[in-house]
Amino acid sequence: MTVITVFNQKGGVGKTTTSLNLAAALKRQGKQPLLIDLDPQAHLTHIAGVSVDSCNESVFSFYQKSRQLAELIQDAGNLGQIIPSHLDLAKADTLFGKGYNIVTRLATGLRAEGLQQEQNPVVIDCCPMLGVLSLNALFACDVALIPISTDFLALNGALQVEKTLKALELVLKRRLPRRYLLTRFDKRRKMTRQILAQAQEKFGDDLCTTTIAENVSVAESPAVNKDIFAHAPNSRGAQDYELLLEELISAGLIAGCSAQAAETPRVDYTQSPRLVYTAR
Ligand SMILES: Nc1ncnc2c1ncn2[C@@H]1O[C@H](COP(=O)(O)OP(=O)(O)O)[C@@H](O)[C@H]1O
Numbered sequence: 001m002t003v004i005t006v007f008n009q010k011g012g013v014g015k016t017t018t019s020l021n022l023a024a025a026l027k028r029q030g031k032q033p034l035l036i037d038l039d040p041q042a043h044l045t046h047i048a049g050v051s052v053d054s055c056n057e058s059v060f061s062f063y064q065k066s067r068q069l070a071e072l073i074q075d076a077g078n079l080g081q082i083i084p085s086h087l088d089l090a091k092a093d094t095l096f097g098k099g100y101n102i103v104t105r106l107a108t109g110l111r112a113e114g115l116q117q118e119q120n121p122v123v124i125d126c127c128p129m130l131g132v133l134s135l136n137a138l139f140a141c142d143v144a145l146i147p148i149s150t151d152f153l154a155l156n157g158a159l160q161v162e163k164t165l166k167a168l169e170l171v172l173k174r175r176l177p178r179r180y181l182l183t184r185f186d187k188r189r190k191m192t193r194q195i196l197a198q199a200q201e202k203f204g205d206d207l208c209t210t211t212i213a214e215n216v217s218v219a220e221s222p223a224v225n226k227d228i229f230a231h232a233p234n235s236r237g238a239q240d241y242e243l244l245l246e247e248l249i250s251a252g253l254i255a256g257c258s259a260q261a262a263e264t265p266r267v268d269y270t271q272s273p274r275l276v277y278t279a280r
């Protein structure tokens, strides 16, 4: 079992895009991922083509203790399955507070309901706020994936996340595996190179070697309710997200996946801007 939480306290950094395309990449590897949309904006729910008429059909009702997680799972096609979100989740902090029982409720629910199976990696898309929902996602996860949209505010957000993780570790009494991921990466820009250097210095081995390039297909695909592989399988974005999964697998961060299982072509970025595929 692997629970991957995609989080950054900054909005617009690629959390939803990364959750979407990582789930799709896992599905292509033969897994049956379970997405959990913990953002009240419900963008991921919408992109997955799931419409939720009332909050009772969403993860909100799990927090209200009226329904189990398993009852809320819906089919999400190429993405696997999804537990949808609803706007009412925005009230979570006011309604549910921040006690230990509530911040560990998702972790407890996933475990108690036996939803953490090897074939079902869980990917949690967070809102850009460190409230009760994001804390739930962090307490439930095996690995935190922190997108940074290659700008200074996003990098600051990631540094805040690092502080949060260090504080959480005092409670967890273990180091939480994490990977920082540079998204919307455009190496022609001087700022991108500066952010890359700073991220390398701050995060060291926790920084993914894979970067997600600024790519128009990645930006377009949500508008047609598709992941990048369904929308533009030959795009740079599709290659990048496949490489990201390969890197996470190689690092042993996805249970039940061996490095050999990743069948995607390798891209030699040293040959950029032209992409050159190298055979394994
Ligand atoms: N690699 C990329 N290339 C181009 N646009 C991107 C890329 N990643 C994300 N975007 C766009 O950036 C915006 C914010 O991404 P999103 O995933 O919604 O961020 P978040 O969930 O962190 O708020 C969206 O319009 C999305 O389509």
Ligand SMILES: [Mg+2]
Residues within 6 Å of the ligand: 015, 016, 017, 039, 043, 126
């Ligand atoms: Mg989002």
